[in-house]
Amino acid sequence: MQEMAGFNILKAQLLQKYREQYPGWEGSIHDFKGKQIANFQDLMLNEVGGRVSEKWFYTHIKPRENNKLPRIDTLDMLCTFLGYQDWEDFKYQHLPPKTKEVEVAPQVELVAEKKKIPYQLIGLLGGLILLIAMSFLWLNASKDFEFCFVDADLNTPITDTISISILQANESPRNLQTDRNGCFQISDIKGPLVFIVKAPYYKVDTIRRQLKNRSPKEIIKLHLDDYALMIHLFSTGKMEDIQKRRRQLDGMFAAEAQIFQVDQNHLGMELYNKEEFINKLTIPINSLKDIEVLDTKYDSGKIISLRFRQ
Numbered sequence: 001m002q003e004m005a006g007f008n009i010l011k012a013q014l015l016q017k018y019r020e021q022y023p024g025w026e027g028s029i030h031d032f033k034g035k036q037i038a039n040f041q042d043l044m045l046n047e048v049g050g051r052v053s054e055k056w057f058y059t060h061i062k063p064r065e066n067n068k069l070p071r072i073d074t075l076d077m078l079c080t081f082l083g084y085q086d087w088e089d090f091k092y093q094h095l096p097p098k099t100k101e102v103e104v105a106p107q108v109e110l111v112a113e114k115k116k117i118p119y120q121l122i123g124l125l126g127g128l129i130l131l132i133a134m135s136f137l138w139l140n141a142s143k144d145f146e147f148c149f150v151d152a153d154l155n156t157p158i159t160d161t162i163s164i165s166i167l168q169a170n171e172s173p174r175n176l177q178t179d180r181n182g183c184f185q186i187s188d189i190k191g192p193l194v195f196i197v198k199a200p201y202y203k204v205d206t207i208r209r210q211l212k213n214r215s216p217k218e219i220i221k222l223h224l225d226d227y228a229l230m231i232h233l234f235s236t237g238k239m240e241d242i243q244k245r246r247r248q249l250d251g252m253f254a255a256e257a258q259i260f261q262v263d264q265n266h267l268g269m270e271l272y273n274k275e276e277f278i279n280k281l282t283i284p285i286n287s288l289k290d291i292e293v294l295d296t297k298y299d300s301g302k303i304i305s306l307r308f309r310q
Contacts, residue, residue: 003069006095010075011061013082013213018043020210030064032057047215048081083213145216147207148183149199152221157182162199197222201229201293227252227303228293234281235291242282249278254302262294262309277306
C-alpha cells in the first residue's frame with residue numbers, strides 16, 4: 001500500500017514536469033490522450049533516451065486507482081526523467097521509513113533494567129538527528145547539470161563554438177563556451193537558471209530553467225538565423241542575377257537598418273545604411289570577401305541591426 005501511494009506521488013510529479021514544457025495543459029495526467037501522450041514520450045526520449053508505449057500509459061497512468069506497480073526498470077526510468085537516481089531514491093525522499101515498534105518494559109521490571117531506557121532513547125534520538133542532518137545536506141548539495149544544443153530542423157549536434165552568458169541576480173554575466181560535442185556543464189547554481197545562447201548563424205535565445213527535481217542532462221534545440229546565413233552565402237557565391245539578389249536583400253532589411261563592420265581586432269568600426277550594404281554585396285568587385293555575421297536583431301520580421309566582419 002505504501003508503494004502504491006508513492007506511485008501516485010510519482011504521477012503527480014510527472015504531470016508537473018509536463019506542464020513545465022506545456023503550460024497550456026490544465027487537465028489531469030489521467031486525461032492525457034494521443035497528442036499529450038506523444039508529447040510526453042518526446043520529452044522522455046530527449047532527456048533520458050527512453051520512452052513508454054501508449055499501451056503502457058493507458059494501463060498504468062490513465063487509471064486513477066492502480067492495483068499493482070509497473071516493472072521496476074520502467075519506474076527507474078521515470079524517476080531518472082524527474083531527476084532522481086532511481087525508484088529507490090524516489091521512495092527514500094517521499095515515503096516515510098518503516099520503523100519497528102519499541103517494546104515498553106513492564107512496570108514490574110527491576111530498577112537496573114529501567115535505567116537502560118534513557119540510553120536507548122538517547123541513541124534513537126541521536127540517529128534521528130543524524131538522518132535529518134544528512135537529508136538536509138543532500139538536498140542542498142550542488143548538482144551537476146549538462147545542456148547540449150542541436151539543430152532544430154536536422155536534430156544534429158551543433159559543434160561550432162556556442163557562447164553562453166549565465167545571468168544571476170546582482171552579479172555580472174558569467175561567460176562560458178560549449179565543448180566539441182556542443183555541450184556545457186554547470187554545477188554551482190542555486191535557484192532559477194537563466195542563460196543567453198549565441199551560436200554562429202542561429203537565432204539568439206534566452207533559456208530559463210527551474211533546476212529542482214530536473215534531469216541532469218537536457219537537449220535544447222536552436223533555430224537557424226536564415227537571413228544571416230543567406231548574407232554569408234551571398235558574399236561567397238557567384239552573382240548570376242544581380243537584380244534578383246538586390247530584391248532579396250531589400251526585403252530582408254528594414255528601411256532604417258544599421259549595419260556595422262567590425263575589424264578583426266575590434267579596434268575599428270564602419271557604419272553602413274541599407275542601400276550601401278546592398279551595394280557592397282552586389283557590386284562585383286574583387287575586394288568582396290567572405291562575410292562573417294556576428295549578430296543580428298529583428299523587428300517585425302526584418303533586420304534592424306547587423307554586425308559583421310571580413
